Amino acid sequence: MAAYFFDSSAIVKRYLEEPGSDWVLTMVQPPTLHRILLARITSVETASAIVRSGRGGRLSTGEAVWLWPGFAMIWPTTMRLSPSLPESSSMR
Numbered sequence: 001m002a003a004y005f006f007d008s009s010a011i012v013k014r015y016l017e018e019p020g021s022d023w024v025l026t027m028v029q030p031p032t033l034h035r036i037l038l039a040r041i042t043s044v045e046t047a048s049a050i051v052r053s054g055r056g057g058r059l060s061t062g063e064a065v066w067l068w069p070g071f072a073m074i075w076p077t078t079m080r081l082s083p084s085l086p087e088s089s090s091m092r
Contacts, residue, residue: 004027004034004035005037005039007045008046008048008049011042011046011071012046012049012050012053016059047068050067050068051064
């Protein structure tokens with residue numbers, strides 16, 4: 001078991017076929033027991049990416065509407081918000 005920090009571009013690969021999607025799908029499968037860490041903004045960025053994909057024609061409106069609730073329901077149970085960085089390790 002390992003911990004991985006996923007940004008929204010990695011999370012989107014779980015839902016949309018892109019280069020790197022196979023790797024992401026492998027990492028988020030329950031048998032791997034990997035910890036997936038997210039920044040607080042990831043849910044907003046993921047929603048935005050799904051909406052943009054719908055508007056841009058990559059997804060139908062129905063697909064975009066179907067994908068978002070799936071993400072919103074799954075991420076709190078299978079992924080965790082990353083802990084804040086200690087003050088001393090922040091970049092200045």
